[in-house]
Amino acid sequence: MWLRNLFFAFVFYINYNFLYMCVNSVDAPFIHIPGNGIVSGTYLKMYRTQNIKAYLGIRYAHAARFSPPDIELPPWKGIFNATKFAANCWQQGPSSSNVQLDKVLEIISGGMFNKSAMRKYEENCLHLNVFVPDGLPEVDGYAVIVWIHSGNFSTGSPFDIDPFQLVFKQKVIVVTFSYRLNIFGFFSTDDGEAQGNYGLMDQSAALYWVKKNINYFGGDENRITLMGHDAGAVSAALHMTSGEWSKGAFHKAILMSGNPLTPIRLPQEFNNDLDRIASVFGCARRPTSLLMQCLKRIDARVLAENLPASIEWGPIVDFGLSNTSYPFIESQPEMLFKSGNYHKVPIIIGITDMEEVLTIFNDYLSLELSADDLKNFFADIAVNDIHKISGNNEWCTNFPIISDAIDFMYTDKGSEENGNINTNLINAHTEKSYIMPLEMFIDLLSKHQSIYSYIFRYRSQSLSGDLPNWIGVPKYFDQIFVWGIPYVNNIVEWKSTDKKMADIVMTLWANFAKTSNPTKANVYVKWSAITPPKYPYLSIDENFNTDYLSNNQKVKFWKNLYPKILHFATECCNSTNSATKYLMTYTIYFTLHIYIF
Known part of the structure; x- marks a missing residue:
């Protein structure tokens, strides 16, 4: 479908960008920012009648390598020209190697901004962009949405999304910004x-x-x-637990496709990565001060382009690592939320129904898995989880107890259809890695604040041509409707149902930003705040029905029974009494049978 319309989309794209470039020459009203100076923006326009104001590339802080940001900036001289995006923060290549995912990422970005800026990188890259509705604001001003981009803390930029339609249609301000990534944003040493x-x-x-x-x-x-x-959703959750760092800086949060209870690395877990970095760049590993001096001398581009690709950059528990600044993450997020030591704000949180299907299957979306493939996948889960608990690579002969329990939950013995096998595999991953943590997070917070939960299940027919029928909604596909992309009409020939879905989703998100209630006005959808123990959530599809997390027995398995099985298996790894193992295995299966039926 995409290929068939590519020529017409290209013609539209050329005409559209010509219009956009012409409108860009018109300055938006000057704004005086006390302490900084006067800033000049630009108008962005679509279809001759739709326009918003944009103030682009405004510096919000200065970034010295391996140091906290400096927010005390000198005033700029004259009028600051905020009509173009600033350069990106340094990063390695694109985060995706999947054709379908790359296409969706391109669609979400809208294609309306200066593409040349996307290929420019700087180390001192802390800039933000403010998109403002045209016209007079409400008495108290426009509600504001501050967007944190995706990218696993290694890639990503403000160019990733096009906020035009949300700003224009819903009359909210959207702010996007860059922040330091990979080694520039998350370099840490265990010695402080x-x-x-x-x-x-x-x-x-x-x-x-x-x-x-x-x-x-x-x-x-x-x-x-x-x-x-x-990663932006994980970041937003960490701002809720960041103590003085972000206290009072925001009043609501929307967490999309992220696990807010993601375990955070401890500083000592980074030591092996430091060894590899020192080796790659020919730096002395110890003392750490010499390593840092060496890394600071390396050109930013050389540093970014030669980092070991397998290093997982991201947040760490930094309590006690600095005598000059507050820790950002004092303990594991789950512990902080359990203690009640966090900023209590209203929340929308949700996922798509097949988050990582494009990543897991990648180039093999049309591959029909076998029952053996499914069992091997479950065995991998078991081995990996045992390793996380035991902390070593010793072989545990009890891992079949775990994998067999998972297999019992997800194998449909009455059906041998390959499509069902693929679906069972991705459902197991989604329910273990996303829905179960989602329910645990809601458990911890719903007693203290309003939480609205959703699962996005609307699969646009306009995007289905290259995807097998068994696939639901992968990661990122929901953003098409959050940002109103069907109204941009840049690459895909959107249907009226897509535009209607975009209108509803944008209204829900904007209502929440304005009033803390997603169904406050202009939408006929019932969406109740979470109330345990049934955990209602909004199923976002053509019907917008309410469903309940408590109805999913497989999530109960991951949340309640699986940890007990895992604990038993790891505790008994050193046991040599095969009879005991057999007895306990039988007990586990008996427990499973009682639990399910």
Whole structure:
């Protein structure tokens, strides 16, 4: 379907960008920001009648390598020209190697911005962009959405999304920004020489700037919603637990496709990566001060392009690593939320129904898996989870107890259809890695604040041509409707149902940003806040029905029974009494049978 319409889309794209470039020459009203100076923006326009104001590439902090951001900036001279995006933060190549996912990422970005800026990189890259509705704001100002981009803390940029339609149709301000990534944002040492979490500190600095200055753009500094996707959603949750760093800087949060209870690495877990980095760049490993001096001398581009690709950059528990700044993450997020030591704000949280299907299957979307493939996948889960608990690579002969239990839950003995096998595999991953943590997070927070939960299940027929029928909604596909992309019409020939879905989803998200209630106005959808123990959530599809997390027995398995099986298997790994193992295995199966039926 995409290929068939490619020529017409290309013609539209050329005409559209010509129109956009012409409108870009018109300056938006000057804005005076006390302490900084006067800023000049630009109008963005679509279809001759739709326009918003944009103030692009505004610096919000200064970033020295391996140091917290400096928010004390000197005023700029004259009028600052905020009509073009600033360069990206340094990063390695594209995060995706999947054709379908790359196409969706391109669709979400809209194609309306200066593509040349996307290929420019700087180390001192802390800039933000403010998109403002045209016209007079409400009495108290526009509600504000601050967007944290995806990218697993290694890639990503403000160019990833096109906020035009959400700003234009819903009359909210959207702020996007860059923050330091990979080694520049998350370099850490166990001895306190480098605290780490600099990328998260950058995010706090951006929030501080927005809180301080957004009223000059017509925004309401008391209605700031922090919204993130994937790593951005994890970041938003960490801002809730960040103590003084982001306290009072936002008033609501929208967490999309991210696990807010993701375990955070401890500083000592990074030591092997430091050894590899020192080796790659020919630096002395110890003392750490010499390693840092060496790394600081390396050109930013050389550093970014030669990092070992297998290093997992991201947040760490940094308690006690600095004598000059507060820790950003004092303990594991689950512990902080359990203790009640977090910023209590209303929340929307949800996922798509097949989050990582494109990543897991990648180039093999049309491959029909066998029953043996499914069992091997479950065996991998068992071995990996045993390793996480035991902390070593010793072989555990009890891992079949775990894998057989998973197989019992997900294998449909009455059906040998290959499509069902594929679906069972991805459902197991989604329910273990996303829905179960989602329910645990709701468990911890719903007693103290309003939480609205959703699972996105609307599969656009306009995007289904290259995907097998068994696939539901992969990661990122929901953003098409959050940002109103069907109204951009850039690559895909969208259907009227897609536009209707975009209208409803944008209204829900904007209502929440404005009033903390997603169904407050202009939408006929019933969406109740979470109330345990049934855990209602909104199933976002053509019908917008309410369903309940408590109805999913497989999630109960992952949440309640699986940890007990895992604990038993690891405890008994050193046992040599095969009779005991057999007896306990029988007990586990008997328990499973009683539990399910």
